[in-house]
Structure formats: structure tokens, C-alpha cells
Amino acid sequence: MASLLSGIYKGGDSEATPRIPPPPGACSPSGDGGRGSGGGVGNASSTSTATFSAAMESGGPPIPTPLKAVSYAMSKIAPLSLADTTWDNVGVLLEAPFPRRSKGVFLAIDLTPAVADELLSDANSSISVAIIYHPCIFKPLKALSWSASSDGANSMLIHSLLRLSAAGISIYTPHSALDSAPNGMNDWLAFVVSSDVAFQAAGLAALGGGWAPIQKTKVSQYIEKAGLGRLVSLKESRTIEQIVSRIKKHLRLKYVLVAQAQPPDHQIETIAVQVGSGGSVLQGVYADLYVTGEMSHHELLAANSRGISVILLHHSNSERGYLQDVLVHLLHIFLGEEYGIRVSARDHEPLSVM
Structure with missing residues (x-):
């Protein structure tokens, strides 16, 4: 057991409310924008923060789309190199071919049909990127077509993905990278x-x-x-x-x-x-x-x-509160206040007690 346990938290039961420390690699403009290139790891000792816009102005590569901005921010919060990709599926799982340019980010634990409907509602017309914590594409999909969405175990998922893509909404998933990341x-x-x-x-x-x-x-x-x-x-x-x-x-x-x-x-x-x-x-x-x-x-x-x-x-009750308590505020640090960030109102734990 000694080899497994690497340390013990000595805090707890505190009456103070100190500030959150910055995530790893916070000041680096280089990012792990796609799948698992390990962005942010080499700069893990940095303690300053910079928004995506500031990083671009300081000489970083031009990355104009909201999806790239969100990928950059998430690479600082939870580098994809921390994910266990022997079984997990993380990063950009859906990239809309004609993306919305609006700076709206949506957070949810699962992409259910109800969450997809919420994303596509008029109230969320400014959303261009959805950060869905659990991978919606986990096992291989044989086809992405309306006919494939008419039946089968993945029919509702395929239907949701096609609708979101057509509406210009992309999906980013951090999953086990966010489990392992500091903060x-x-x-x-x-x-x-x-x-x-x-x-x-x-x-x-x-x-x-x-x-x-x-x-x-x-x-x-x-x-x-x-x-x-x-x-x-x-x-x-x-x-x-x-x-x-x-x-x-x-x-x-x-x-x-x-x-x-x-x-x-x-x-x-x-x-x-x-x-x-x-x-x-x-x-x-x-x-x-x-x-x-x-x-x-x-x-x-x-x-x-x-x-x-x-x-x-x-399962999801142990995860959902993090979105509002922490992730919203970390995203504002890296994206800047010009990005609107909304947590799903329809994402919920499927189990209940009758």
C-alpha cells in the first residue's frame, strides 16, 4: 500500500476560504488543443495566469475559433496527457464543420437527448462549444447518418451529434484528465x-x-x-x-x-x-x-x-457540482470575461429514490 499512496491531505475543517491556486502551465500560450499531445506539461511549474486573448497577443499562433480557444483553456486546466487513453476518449470529439463564432460555452456531465435539446434551444443560441465531461463517443460508431440514427443502441446519440454539428456546436471532453489534474x-x-x-x-x-x-x-x-x-x-x-x-x-x-x-x-x-x-x-x-x-x-x-x-x-452526483463550483471560474481565468459560460439545467443524475 505504501507504494500506492503518495501523500496525505493535512488540511480540512478549515474556517478560512483561501484563493484557488493556478492550474499547471497557466502562463504558457502553447496548448494541447486536440487529442493528447501533452500541452502544458513542460510548463507545470508556472504560477501566473494568462487569458487566451493575452496569449495570442503575446506572440502565440493565431487560433481564431471558439473551439480552439476552449481547447487551449482546457489544456491549461487539465492537460490531455493526464488522461488514461488506454480506455478513455478525450479531447475534441465533435468539430462542427461550419462552427458558430459566438463566444458561448456550455457545461454538462452527460450528453443526453434532454441536454442536446437544451443546447439547441433559443436560450442557448450563443453557445458554440459544449464541454461534456463524459465521452459521448466511447465505443466506435459504425455510421453517422440520419438512417443510422433511426434504430439501434446509439440512435439517440447519433441523432444528437448530427443535430449539434449542423447547428455549428462542437464538443470537447476532458474526463479522466480532469479527474487527475491539480484543482x-x-x-x-x-x-x-x-x-x-x-x-x-x-x-x-x-x-x-x-x-x-x-x-x-x-x-x-x-x-x-x-x-x-x-x-x-x-x-x-x-x-x-x-x-x-x-x-x-x-x-x-x-x-x-x-x-x-x-x-x-x-x-x-x-x-x-x-x-x-x-x-x-x-x-x-x-x-x-x-x-x-x-x-x-x-x-x-x-x-x-x-x-x-x-x-x-x-456516479454523476460525485462530479456535477465541480462544473459550477470550480470549472466555470477556471474557464473565465483562461478565456477572459468576454466568454459566456453556462452550466446545463437539464443534466442530472438518472437514479432517484421513489
Whole structure:
């Protein structure tokens, strides 16, 4: 286990709300605009920020389209070299041949038919790029045609992609790159489980302050604190009921799922977190508590047998809050305030309790 765990978060339970540190490579005008060229890695030690427009004015290559601007910004926030491309599909997944020139960016976790309809509504006529966290194109598609969209498992996806492309809307997906990045989704979830301070647009809580990932990435030697999962050590121990209350408040959830391995009054000092599906990342890691989106039945039993309690948030509930809490503000840093950024109102967790 010692080789797996690269560090422990020493923060948490803070009453202060410090500013967010800049993401890796923030001042470099060169970017990883497409798929996985590793943009931003060589400049990971930089601590200043520059908007896309400023970077272009300082001698960078002319990149006029909103898609290129968004790709540049995301390469600074979550370099695609951090993604695990042995299974993941990241970067520009849909490039509209005749793109809109309006500077509007739309954020969602999943491209569902409802989200596609929302994108194409009159209210979102200024949107030119959608950042969809999960890859909408994951398995190969045999065809992109209206006839192919008439039936089959991918029919609604193909229909949505064709409609968005025809409307001039492109899609960028960060997925596991954003999971692993400093100031990314796992740093945010570590904050959620460890702090009573709510996120505020005017003063973002510091992410990644003192913790390191559970699993290092293949390029983690170039980007400090990059990798999957986070191990949190609380300054003051809490009961599982107190942790649940904290999570529900931060994520605005009515319920979570709990598999308790200890008595209710057991004091929790360490928490291992992973957004989305955390079973494989958290396996073998010792902590008092696991917090993730989902785990299998047997993964839950294995954790409980080791005395580790588990809180499940449902898959996308463990991810969605990051878009508004953090990503909106990071995009404004790199794109400038001239870009309008909107979070989907129709993107939601598919599971509910009746």
C-alpha cells in the first residue's frame, strides 16, 4: 500500500476560504488543443495566469475559433496527457464543420437527448462549444447518418451529434484528465468531504492544498499532485453522520447511500475519495471511510470486511457540482470575461429514490 499512496491531505475543517491556486502551465500560450499531445506539461511549474486573448497577443499562433480557444483553456486546466487513453476518449470529439463564432460555452456531465435539446434551444443560441465531461463517443460508431440514427443502441446519440454539428456546436471532453489534474474533480471532492466552508465565486477554496493523489499518472513526474483519487486526513475527527451531513450540504443532495463497517459513534480521521466509479482506484487503500460515486456489491463487501465504511453519492452526483463550483471560474481565468459560460439545467443524475 505504501507504494500506492503518495501523500496525505493535512488540511480540512478549515474556517478560512483561501484563493484557488493556478492550474499547471497557466502562463504558457502553447496548448494541447486536440487529442493528447501533452500541452502544458513542460510548463507545470508556472504560477501566473494568462487569458487566451493575452496569449495570442503575446506572440502565440493565431487560433481564431471558439473551439480552439476552449481547447487551449482546457489544456491549461487539465492537460490531455493526464488522461488514461488506454480506455478513455478525450479531447475534441465533435468539430462542427461550419462552427458558430459566438463566444458561448456550455457545461454538462452527460450528453443526453434532454441536454442536446437544451443546447439547441433559443436560450442557448450563443453557445458554440459544449464541454461534456463524459465521452459521448466511447465505443466506435459504425455510421453517422440520419438512417443510422433511426434504430439501434446509439440512435439517440447519433441523432444528437448530427443535430449539434449542423447547428455549428462542437464538443470537447476532458474526463479522466480532469479527474487527475491539480484543482480538478478529485481535489474538489476532497474539499467537499473535509471542509464546512461553502464554495463562493468571489473566493474559491484552495484545492490540492497539502494533499497528493492515491494513484500517480504516467506523467505525474512533470505535474505535481496529478493523479487519481485523494487521501484526506482530517484535522478534527468526525462521525459518519457528520460527514454525511457535510456532503449533503455541499452537493445539495437529499440522500446518499451508506455501507457502515463501524458503530455510528466511530471517529473518522482519514477519507479516501474518487469521483465517479471508485472501486478500482480505492482498492487496497486503507482509510476509515471511502467516498465515491458508485462501487459494485462485492467491492462494498470487501471494503466493509476491512473495517472501512463507504458513502456512495451516485456516479454523476460525485462530479456535477465541480462544473459550477470550480470549472466555470477556471474557464473565465483562461478565456477572459468576454466568454459566456453556462452550466446545463437539464443534466442530472438518472437514479432517484421513489
